[in-house]
Amino acid sequence: MKPSNYNFFFPYEPDDSKLIAYNSFSNSLALMDKSQHSTFERFCKEGVEIADDEFVEQLEFGCFLIEDDVNELDRLRFRMLRSRYNTDYLSLTIAPTADCNFRCAYCYEKDVIKPTYMSEEVQKGVVELVKSCAKTISSLSVTWYGGEPLMAIDIVEKLSREFMEICAENNIEYGASMVTNGYFLTKSNVELLNDLKVGHIQVTIDGNKEVHDKRRPLAGGVGTFDTIMANLTDNIDILPPVGLRINVDKDNLPTAADVAKIVKDKGLGDKVSVHLGKVLSFDNVYDGSKCFNMCDFSQEEFGYYKETGVDLTWRYPRTVQNVCAADSVSAHIIGADGKLYKCWSDIGDSKKCVGSLSERLDSNEDVFFNYMLFDPTDITTNNMCAKCNLLPVCMGGCPYKRLSDDKDNCTIYKFVLQDYLSVIAEKLKIQRDEVAEK
Numbered sequence: 001m002k003p004s005n006y007n008f009f010f011p012y013e014p015d016d017s018k019l020i021a022y023n024s025f026s027n028s029l030a031l032m033d034k035s036q037h038s039t040f041e042r043f044c045k046e047g048v049e050i051a052d053d054e055f056v057e058q059l060e061f062g063c064f065l066i067e068d069d070v071n072e073l074d075r076l077r078f079r080m081l082r083s084r085y086n087t088d089y090l091s092l093t094i095a096p097t098a099d100c101n102f103r104c105a106y107c108y109e110k111d112v113i114k115p116t117y118m119s120e121e122v123q124k125g126v127v128e129l130v131k132s133c134a135k136t137i138s139s140l141s142v143t144w145y146g147g148e149p150l151m152a153i154d155i156v157e158k159l160s161r162e163f164m165e166i167c168a169e170n171n172i173e174y175g176a177s178m179v180t181n182g183y184f185l186t187k188s189n190v191e192l193l194n195d196l197k198v199g200h201i202q203v204t205i206d207g208n209k210e211v212h213d214k215r216r217p218l219a220g221g222v223g224t225f226d227t228i229m230a231n232l233t234d235n236i237d238i239l240p241p242v243g244l245r246i247n248v249d250k251d252n253l254p255t256a257a258d259v260a261k262i263v264k265d266k267g268l269g270d271k272v273s274v275h276l277g278k279v280l281s282f283d284n285v286y287d288g289s290k291c292f293n294m295c296d297f298s299q300e301e302f303g304y305y306k307e308t309g310v311d312l313t314w315r316y317p318r319t320v321q322n323v324c325a326a327d328s329v330s331a332h333i334i335g336a337d338g339k340l341y342k343c344w345s346d347i348g349d350s351k352k353c354v355g356s357l358s359e360r361l362d363s364n365e366d367v368f369f370n371y372m373l374f375d376p377t378d379i380t381t382n383n384m385c386a387k388c389n390l391l392p393v394c395m396g397g398c399p400y401k402r403l404s405d406d407k408d409n410c411t412i413y414k415f416v417l418q419d420y421l422s423v424i425a426e427k428l429k430i431q432r433d434e435v436a437e438k
Contacts, residue, residue: 001056001065003044005072006389009037010418012425020425021064022417024392025072027319028062029425040064076392077377083321084328084372090133091331093143093344094126094159096152098336102181102224104216106247108282112348113147118155122338125357127162129332134166137330139173144198145344147336150184153192160196175199181216183224185231190238202243203228204277207255208262215252233266242272249279249290253300260308274310276301282345282404298412302419312423317393317413326371326399342371343400371399390414 006024012031021032032040036055042048050056059065066072098116100109107113118126130140140163144156160176167174174197182203193201205228206215213223232242244263246256260274278297281288292300305312325331326343333341335348338357346352354368376385376396385396390413396402397409413420 001043001060002068002070003040004063004066006392007064008389008417008421010421013422014426014429020418020421021062022421023063024317024390025076025319026063027317027393028064029316029421029428030058030062031425031429073377073379073386076395077375079319079321080375080377080395086328087133087330088137089139089141089330090130090137091141091143091325091328092126092130093145093325093331093333094149095145095147095334095336095344095347096149096155096159097147098348099151100146100148100181101151101183101218102148102216103219103221106215106249106279106281106286108280108285108345109147109348110285116336117152118336118338122336122357123155123159125338126159126334127166129357130163130166134170134172137172139175140167141174142176144176144178144180145333145347146179148181148184149178150180150189152336153184153189157192157196160198164197177201181224182228182231183218185228185235185239187235187238190235194238194240199240200243201240202245203232204245204247205229205259206247207252208258211252211255215247229262229266232268232272236268236271239271244272244274245277246274247277247279248297248300249292251290253304256304257308260310273314274308276304280401293408294410294412295415298415301412302416306423312420313427315420316424317417317420319392320395323395323397323399327374329372342368345400370403374399374402388414390417 004023004025008022008024009032010020010022012018012020017034018031019034019037021030021037022028039050039052039055040059043050056065096118098112098114100113103110142160142163149156164174166172176196176198177200178193178198179202185201185203204216205225206212209223209225212225216224218224232239244259246259248256256276263269263272263274278294279286279291281291305315322328325333333344333347334357335341339353340355340357341347341352342354343352351364352367354364374396376383376391379386385391385394388394390411393413394411397411401409
């Protein structure tokens with residue numbers, strides 16, 4: 001037996017006789033007596049046998065101890081490839097329009113916003129793509145994106161009904177979500193989205209009214225805060241779950257707490273969950289000096305969640321197989337013009353287009369392969385990821401940032417793993433003790 005390369009041990013402040021034990025490969029979390037940890041350390045460093053069979057069994061169960069012949073990088077590589085090339089599902093991110101009614105200060109699409117709406121021909125191509133996969137997939141997931149997708153609600157409806165019909169006929173599980181600025185989340189639109197099985201909506205509020213209106217105005221400069229908040233409050237009873245994102249940088253972070261307070265004061269908390277997003281300077285469209293690096297953002301985010309009383313269990317690490325749509329063969333980003341991309345940050349950039357609905361792969365296949373073939377487990381290259389004990393929960397980080405040669409691409413858990421696990425472990429122990437007392 002040998003120790004895993006992915007073990008972590010942290011102090012457990014409520015009880016100094018124990019440690020927090022975490023393994024990033026298995027995603028196991030446990031409390032370990034310090035005496036047990038000392039026994040484990042003697043085995044790892046000196047080869048002293050562990051006499052407690054039950055303790056050994058627990059260590060093996062959590063993957064803290066593994067067989068001598070196990071190559072954890074091979075296991076990670078297999079897990080990644082199995083997920084990356086899985087064809088049992090189809091995931092589509094669809095921009096029914098390249099148009100948008102907002103002009104957000106940091107928007108990476110600001111140079112490609114145009115009044116282009118998905119034509120009948122392109123819509124037919126999207127439907128044909130789904131039909132071509134219908135006999136081999138068990139699930140179809142759609143994310144409506146943009147531009148602003150609610151500016152093309154008729155296209156969203158038409159395609160959704162086609163998708164639902166295909167899925168019903170072929171016993172395919174169907175689900176959808178939408179990323180919207182929230183300006184057109186009227187009662188009639190929300191009712192329609194419910195009918196179209198849009199089960200989650202992401203909306204962005206960037207701070208209090210004054211700050212948000214400066215950062216996310218309409219194209220003509222008019223503020224949008226009041227309309228978005230009215231849409232949320234007026235329709236809270238019929239809205240699906242809403243992820244309220246606050247895109248933060250050094251300018252607006254102090255007002256992020258205002259958003260959490262507004263959500264609480266308006267009684268939206270049962271339906272609306274607030275989370276922070278990190279503003280990035282894609283292609284230098286925004287002043288990079290205002291943006292947080294990942295280390296600072298991670299710490300600010302943890303502090304924000306603690307301050308505003310967010311349940312931090314949602315931030316428990318999860319193991320990553322393939323990272324996202326960018327490195328999945330079964331995921332496609334479809335622009336309003338029918339062009340295909342691997343990352344939604346690439347929409348509108350002809351140099352990043354990897355094909356079209358009529359020609360699945362074109363001359364930009366190098367872009368496709370750069371996204372799909374990167375191997376973070378390859379120890380033979382100058383690849384620090386393969387040596388990192390957080391690789392199972394990161395797998396190389398954001399593919400877009402990697403291809404943009406952005407070195408600030410590590411997971412937040414590189415900087416705040418102990419912080420989150422300390423809070424989560426204490427909460428889970430309290431819950432376990434309460435159950436035991438009943």
